[in-house]
Amino acid sequence: xxxxxxxxxxxxxxxxxxxxxxxxxxxxxxxxxxxxxxxxxxxxxxxxxxxxxxxxxxxxxxxxxxxxxxxxxxxxxxxxxxxxxxxxxxxxxxxxxxxxxxxxxxxxxxxxxxxxxxxxxxxxxxxxxxxxx
Numbered sequence: 752x753x754x755x756x757x758x759x760x761x762x763x764x765x766x767x768x769x770x771x772x773x774x775x776x777x778x779x780x781x782x783x784x785x786x787x788x789x790x791x792x793x794x795x796x797x798x799x800x801x802x803x804x805x806x807x808x809x810x811x812x813x814x815x816x817x818x819x820x821x822x823x824x825x826x827x828x829x830x831x832x833x834x835x836x837x838x839x840x841x842x843x844x845x846x847x848x849x850x851x852x853x854x855x856x857x858x859x860x861x862x863x864x865x866x867x868x869x870x871x872x873x874x875x876x877x878x879x880x881x882x883x884x
Contacts, residue, residue: 752861754834757816758792761845764824790843790851794832797839797855800875808841834858839871 795808811832819827834840836858844852855871856863 752836754836754858754861754863755831756794756834756842756863757829757831758794758842758844759826760792760815760828760830761848762789762825763792763815763828763830764820789848790845792830792845793843794834795841796834797841797871799878806841806871811840834863836860839866839874 792813793810794813795810798807798809801807811834813830813832816829816831817824817827819829821827838858840856840858840863842852842854842856844854846852855866855868857866857870
C-alpha cells in the first residue's frame with residue numbers, strides 16, 4: 752500500500768508578491784527575508800549512509816493542493832507526497848513561518864510511523880550485513 756502525507760507549504764506561493772514590480776514600501780525587506788528563510792516542506796526517502804550528509808536521501812516529488820489556500824497563497828497550500836510501502840523517509844513539515852517539525856518515519860501498510868535515528872542506523876547496519884552474507 753502507498754502512504755500519503757500532506758504538508759502545509761507555508762508561504763510557498765506568497766513569493767509572487769515580492770517580485771521586482773511590487774512596491775518597496777515599509778516592511779517589504781522584512782517580509783522578503785521572512786519568505787526566504789522560511790522552512791520548506793519536503794519528504795525524502797532514506798537510501799542508506801552518506802559520508803558527506805550522513806544519509807543518502809532521494810527527495811520525492813509532490814502534487815500541490817489549493818483547496819484551503821488563503822487569498823495570497825501564503826497559507827493553506829499543501830504538498831501531497833506518496834510514499835511506497837516499507838520505505839524509510841525523512842520529513843520536514845513546516846509548522847510556522849520560523850519552525851518545522853523534522854523527523855524520520857517508516858511506511859507500513861499505508862501508514863507512517865515515527866522512528867528514531869538510532870532505528871535508522873540499526874536498519875543500515877542490518878542491510879549491510881544482509882548484503883555481505
